[in-house]
Amino acid sequence: SVLIEAKNVSKRYRNGLAGEWQQILTNVSMMVHDGETVGICGPSGCGKSTLSRILAGLEEPDKGEIWFRTILLSSVDNKIRKEMRRKIQILFQDPGSSFNPVRKLNVSMNRLINLPGVTLPRQGFSEILHKVGLHEEILSRYPHEISGGQAQRLALARILLTKPELIILDEPTSGLDISVQAQILRLLKEVKKREKMSYIIISHDSDVLSFMSDRIYSMENGALS
Ligand code: ADP
Ligand code: ADP
Numbered sequence: 001s002v003l004i005e006a007k008n009v010s011k012r013y014r015n016g017l018a019g020e021w022q023q024i025l026t027n028v029s030m031m032v033h034d035g036e037t038v039g040i041c042g043p044s045g046c047g048k049s050t051l052s053r054i055l056a057g058l059e060e061p062d063k064g065e066i067w068f069r070t071i072l073l074s075s076v077d078n079k080i081r082k083e084m085r086r087k088i089q090i091l092f093q094d095p096g097s098s099f100n101p102v103r104k105l106n107v108s109m110n111r112l113i114n115l116p117g118v119t120l121p122r123q124g125f126s127e128i129l130h131k132v133g134l135h136e137e138i139l140s141r142y143p144h145e146i147s148g149g150q151a152q153r154l155a156l157a158r159i160l161l162t163k164p165e166l167i168i169l170d171e172p173t174s175g176l177d178i179s180v181q182a183q184i185l186r187l188l189k190e191v192k193k194r195e196k197m198s199y200i201i202i203s204h205d206s207d208v209l210s211f212m213s214d215r216i217y218s219m220e221n222g223a224l225s
Contacts, residue, residue, distance in 0.1 A: 004055060006030050006051070007064055008027045009065070010061060011054065011061050012024055025223075033198070034198060036199075037214050041219070052202060054066065056085070058085075086164065087165045087166065092172075095152055095154070095155030096146070101143050104140060105142070109125070132156050132160070134153050160195065168199075171203055174204075199212070
């Protein structure tokens, strides 16, 4: 059945306070079924990240609707909205930059483990680390002491903590060396097979998309086809 659906979503931004309005998304409709990996391709600047922020509930569309199963995202109260934010997570291109640079990684991660609503015991987190191919030892390092591939694995572990139903992979391997890219893509496939999840993967790389996706939308000038 349908997990998430965008119906005629439009969005514009203003360049500066008094600038011109720029139409970013125009009547975008798309859907993702349970267990599916849906690709979105398109050139840089065409609106892919904007769409992913709207799908994840981080931004409101100007027009149109986002449905998550039977829930209309724009109509929910704050409590449900928070819950939805845990169910739909974004894995960004450069996760390393989201860790506090002056703290060891275990401080950043402990804070997350103690998040309200996340009831996972420490032991459970070790298990998740192993699932993404990391060892607890990595948590004793500073963010600048880990590689790009390790940062991406750790970001995935952090996301898996909240047991998401949908992960939006926004250029998940663009900053990585070719050999590391392939490892991360294989890991993402493996993880999806084990957990019950769906993916949206955004990439400008058609090889990455065809390797990962069950179905691909292409975006041009803020419209999907
Ligand atoms: P893509 O992910 O396809 O590269 P984006 O969704 O990041 O595209 O950006 C689409 C367009 O929207 C770009 O022209 C970008 O400059 C503009 N844009 C994105 N976010 C904002 C914002 N918060 N305010 C104004 N313009 C924005
Ligand atoms: P991966 O395949 O996990 O992405 P890399 O080949 O990029 O790893 O890096 C190899 C090793 O070098 C890793 O074990 C990582 O810990 C270490 N490393 C990478 N970048 C840094 C850094 N800036 N400081 C210290 N160690 C690093």
